[in-house]
Amino acid sequence: MTTEQTRASGRVTAAQGNLITAAFTGIVRQNEVAYIATGGQRLKGEVIEIAGDLAKIQVFELTRGISCGDAVEFDGDLLTVELGPGLLTSIFDGLQNPLELVAEKAGYFLPRGLYLIPLSRERKWDFTPTAKAGDAVERADFLGWVPEGVVKHRLMVPFSFPGKGKIRKIAPAGSYTVDHIIAEIEDEQGTLHKVTMVQRWPAKFPIRFGQRQLPIQQLTTACRIIDGPFPVAKGGTFCTPGPFGAGKTVLQHQLSKYAHIQVVVVVACGERAGEVVELLKEFPELNDPTTGRKLIDRTCIICNTSSMPVAARESSVYIGTAIAEYYRQMGIDCLMLADSTSRWAQALREMSGRLEEIPGEEAFPAYLASRIS
Numbered sequence: 255m256t257t258e259q260t261r262a263s264g265r266v267t268a269a270q271g272n273l274i275t276a277a278f279t280g281i282v283r284q285n286e287v288a289y290i291a292t293g294g295q296r297l298k299g300e301v302i303e304i305a306g307d308l309a310k311i312q313v314f315e316l317t318r319g320i321s322c323g324d325a326v327e328f329d330g331d332l333l334t335v336e337l338g339p340g341l342l343t344s345i346f347d348g349l350q351n352p353l354e355l356v357a358e359k360a361g362y363f364l365p366r367g368l369y370l371i372p373l374s375r376e377r378k379w380d381f382t383p384t385a386k387a388g389d390a391v392e393r394a395d396f397l398g399w400v401p402e403g404v405v406k407h408r409l410m411v412p413f414s415f416p417g418k419g420k421i422r423k424i425a426p427a428g429s430y431t432v433d434h435i436i437a438e439i440e441d442e443q444g445t446l447h448k449v450t451m452v453q454r455w456p457a458k459f460p461i462r463f464g465q466r467q468l469p470i471q472q473l474t475t476a477c478r479i480i481d482g483p484f485p486v487a488k489g490g491t492f493c494t495p496g497p498f499g500a501g502k503t504v505l506q507h508q509l510s511k512y513a514h515i516q517v518v519v520v521v522a523c524g525e526r527a528g529e530v531v532e533l534l535k536e537f538p539e540l541n542d543p544t545t546g547r548k549l550i551d552r553t554c555i556i557c558n559t560s561s562m563p564v565a566a567r568e569s570s571v572y573i574g575t576a577i578a579e580y581y582r583q584m585g586i587d588c589l590m591l592a593d594s595t596s597r598w599a600q601a602l603r604e605m606s607g608r609l610e611e612i613p614g615e616e617a618f619p620a621y622l623a624s625r626i627s
Contacts, residue, residue, distance in 0.1 A: 524597030
C-alpha cells in the first residue's frame, strides 16, 4: 500500500462532464482512486487514462463546482470492494456505500462526498474454526465459518496472501466482530500476517483461485419457458434482450424467488427509480419458498439508479460481480442479476466519447464485447 509520503498529488487542469484532467507529480497507476477537493468536499474518482504527467479521472459524483486549480489527492489504492460477513441483507450504492446508513446520516437524498464503511464493525458473528495451528494453507483456503442468514459464510485466507504459509495461531470458537484477528499466518519469507473476517479486493480484478469447473449441470430456474427451450447451465451466463416494458425485470424477480440457488446478488445499474423502489419493497416482505425466511435474507442489492451519476454505473457492475465471485469461491451457488447491461454499455459509451477513443458500432467503444464477457 502506498504511504502518505509517496502518494502522488496534482491539480485540476480541465473538466468535461464527469471526466477530469489533472496534472500530477509522483507515481500514478491505472484504476487508482483519486479525490478531487472542492468546496470543502472530497469527490471520489478513478484514473482511467494516463498520458505523461496528465491523468484523466472519471468522477463518481456530480462535478458541479469543480474548477481549474482544485487539489487532487491520489489514494495509491485501486477501487476496492469490502468482502466479509454482513453482505447479505445489505443495500449498497454503486461504490458500496450502505444506503440505509447513508439515509440515517444524511437523509433521503444522497449527498456528494459521503463515503461510509460497507460492513458493520460493531455486529458480532459466531465463529467456528475448521483449520488449526500448524496447518499449511494458501490463498482462498478455508479457516472457519460464521452463520450468515441461511448460508455458511466461510472465512478464507486473504486472496492477496503471497504464496503458501503456515497457521501459527487461530481464534477459538466464539463471538467476534469482523475486525477481530481470527488467525495469524506466517508466509514463506517468515512474515506474520494477521487475518480478520473482512478483506478488501480490487473490484475490477476477477476472483479466480482454484480450478475452474466446466458448466455441466443445469440450473433449475422453475420457469418452464427457460428450463425447457432455453436451459441455463450452472456457472454459465445468459442475457434477456427486449424493449422497455417487455417484462425483463419481472423475470429477474421470478428467478430470484424460485431458482435453485443459495445467494442472489442484484445489481440495479441505471434502472428507473420506480423499479428499484419496487425491488426494495418486495424482497423484505416476500417469503422465500426454499428456506421459509424472507427473500432479502439471502440477497445483496447494489442500487445505482438512472438519476445517479453515470460514471458510477460502471463500478456498480464490478462491485456486484466481486461480491458474487466471493460467495462462489466459498462453494455457494450464487445468482447475479445485472439490470440493465444496456445502460451500463451507455455509460461506457459516454466515457469513451469523452476520452476521444475510436468508436465502434453505434458509437459504443470497440472493447465493449470484451468488457461484457
